[in-house]
Amino acid sequence: MTPETPTALRYLSGFGNEHATEAVPGALPQGRNSPQRAPFDLYPELISGTAFTAPRHENRRSWLYRRQPSVVSGRYQAMAQPHWQTGADRTVALPPEPLRWHPMPLEGVDADFIDGMRTLAANGDAEAQSGVAAHLYLANRSMERRAFVNADGELLLVPQQGRLRLTTEMGVLEVKPGEIAVIPRGVVFKVGLPDSDAGAGPSRGYVCENYGAQFRLPELGPIGSNGLANPRDFQAPVAAFEADASGADTGYELVKKFGGSFWRAPMRHSPFNVVAWHGNLAPVKYDTANFMTIGSISFDHPDPSIFTVLTSPSDTPGTANCDFVIFPPRWLVMEDTFRPPWYHRNLMSEFMGLVYGEYDAKPGGFKPGGASLHNLMVPHGPDEEAFDKASHGTLEPRKLDHTLAFMFESRYRFIPTAWALQSPTLDLNYADCWAGLKDQFQP
Numbered sequence: 001m002t003p004e005t006p007t008a009l010r011y012l013s014g015f016g017n018e019h020a021t022e023a024v025p026g027a028l029p030q031g032r033n034s035p036q037r038a039p040f041d042l043y044p045e046l047i048s049g050t051a052f053t054a055p056r057h058e059n060r061r062s063w064l065y066r067r068q069p070s071v072v073s074g075r076y077q078a079m080a081q082p083h084w085q086t087g088a089d090r091t092v093a094l095p096p097e098p099l100r101w102h103p104m105p106l107e108g109v110d111a112d113f114i115d116g117m118r119t120l121a122a123n124g125d126a127e128a129q130s131g132v133a134a135h136l137y138l139a140n141r142s143m144e145r146r147a148f149v150n151a152d153g154e155l156l157l158v159p160q161q162g163r164l165r166l167t168t169e170m171g172v173l174e175v176k177p178g179e180i181a182v183i184p185r186g187v188v189f190k191v192g193l194p195d196s197d198a199g200a201g202p203s204r205g206y207v208c209e210n211y212g213a214q215f216r217l218p219e220l221g222p223i224g225s226n227g228l229a230n231p232r233d234f235q236a237p238v239a240a241f242e243a244d245a246s247g248a249d250t251g252y253e254l255v256k257k258f259g260g261s262f263w264r265a266p267m268r269h270s271p272f273n274v275v276a277w278h279g280n281l282a283p284v285k286y287d288t289a290n291f292m293t294i295g296s297i298s299f300d301h302p303d304p305s306i307f308t309v310l311t312s313p314s315d316t317p318g319t320a321n322c323d324f325v326i327f328p329p330r331w332l333v334m335e336d337t338f339r340p341p342w343y344h345r346n347l348m349s350e351f352m353g354l355v356y357g358e359y360d361a362k363p364g365g366f367k368p369g370g371a372s373l374h375n376l377m378v379p380h381g382p383d384e385e386a387f388d389k390a391s392h393g394t395l396e397p398r399k400l401d402h403t404l405a406f407m408f409e410s411r412y413r414f415i416p417t418a419w420a421l422q423s424p425t426l427d428l429n430y431a432d433c434w435a436g437l438k439d440q441f442q443p
C-alpha cells in the first residue's frame with residue numbers, strides 16, 4: 001500500500017516552470033496533449049488553475065495522464081468539519097484591538113490533517129475568489145486511505161512542528177519546519193506525518209487558504225533580477241502513483257471542500273493514479289533557508305515588504321489580496337537606528353505566526369505555535385521589553401539567529417472565528433505588553 005516513490009524524494013526545479021515528468025518512461029504523449037489513444041491507454045485530463053484566457057504570464061494548467069479520470073468516484077455525502085471555516089464570518093463582532101493567541105496545546109490531539117484543522121481567522125469570500133483564511137492544524141495521524149481536495153482555494157502550508165509527507169496527484173513532497181508548500185486549488189492530496197508515526201507526538205502548523213489569485217513571486221523592482229525567493233529553489237514533485245491503484249479491494253475516501261461545505265465520497269481506487277504529467281500548475285515546496293534576505297545597510301528599518309516570499313495580488317496594483325512574508329535569520333547593522341519594527345498602524349491587516357525562536361518585536365510573549373492579529377489601522381509595535389533593549393543597546397552588527405516568524409498580510413481585515421475568540425489560548429493580557437511604556441518626554 002505504500003506509494004511508489006523513491007525513498008529519497010526527487011524534485012523538479014523552478015517556480016511556475018513547464019515541467020514534464022513520467023513515473024513510467026514513455027507515458028507522456030509527444031507532440032500533442034490528447035492523442036486518440038494515449039500511451040499505455042492512460043486517460044488524459046486537464047487541470048487549469050486559471051481561466052483559459054488568462055494572460056500568458058499568469059496562465060497555469062497541467063495535463064495529467066492517469067489510470068482513471070477524476071470523475072470516477074462514488075456519490076458525495078455531506079460531512080461535518082465545523083472548525084474549518086470559509087470566508088469572513090459577519091456574525092462575529094470584530095474586536096478593534098490587537099489580538100494574540102498562545103500556542104494551541106498538542107496534548108490530547110487525536111486527528112488527521114483534515115479533522116485537525118482549526119480556522120483562527122478569515123476574510124473575503126471564496127465565491128468572489130478573494131480573501132484568505134488563516135488556519136492551524138493539530139494532527140497526530142497520517143491520512144491513510146483518505147484524500148482531500150479543496151475547490152475553494154490554494155493552500156500554503158507552514159509546518160511549525162513535525163514533517164509533512166504530501167502525497168499529491170502529481171507526486172510526493174516532504175516538508176519540515178522552515179520549509180513551506182503550496183498546493184494548488186483542486187489538486188488532490190493527503191498528508192502523512194512521518195514524525196508522529198515514529199512516535200514523536202503530534203504535528204502542528206499554519207495554513208493560508210487563498211481564495212484569490214494564485215501566489216506568485218513578487219516583482220523585484222530596483223533589487224534587480226536576483227534575490228528574495230529565487231525561482232529555482234521552488235521544487236515540484238516528480239510523477240508518482242500508488243501501487244495499488246488498480247486493486248479493487250482498497251477503498252479510499254475522498255473529502256472535498258466545495259463552497260465552504262465538506263463532502264465525502266467513496267472511491268474504489270486510489271486517486272493517486274497519475275502516471276505522468278506536464279505543465280506549469282503543480283504543488284511546490286520551498287526552503288526558507290534559501291531566502292536571500294535584504295535589509296538596510298545604512299540606517300532605518302525597512303518596510304517588511306522587503307521580506308515577501310510570495311504574493312497574491314488583488315485587482316488594485318500594489319495592494320495584495322495576500323502577501324506571504326517571512327522574518328528569517330538576518331544581520332542587523334543599521335547605525336543610529338531603532339532596529340525592531342517601529343510603532344505603526346497600517347492599511348494592511350497582519351496575521352503573524354512563529355515557527356521557531358524569538359520575534360524581535362516581542363521577545364517574551366509571542367511563542368512558537370502561537371499567533372497574533374493586527375488588523376487594519378490597529379496600532380501595534382514592540383513590547384516594553386523590546387523597546388527598552390532596542391533604545392539603549394549598543395548598535396554593533398548583530399545576527400538575529402535561530403528565528404523564523406511569518407506574516408499573512410492582507411488588504412482585508414481578518415475576522416477571528418467564534419472558536420478562536422472563545423479559545424482559552426486567547427491572550428487576554430496582550431495589551432499589558434505595552435501598558436508600561438512611559439511618557440518620557442523631557443523638553
Ligand SMILES: O=C(O)Cc1cc(O)ccc1O
Pocket residue numbers: 302303304340341342344350361374380381407
Ligand atoms: O507588526 C509586525 O511585527 C510586522 C512588521 C514588521 C516590520 O519589520 C515592519 C512592519 C510590520 O508590520
Ligand SMILES: [Fe+2]
Pocket residue numbers: 344350374380
Ligand atoms: Fe505590523
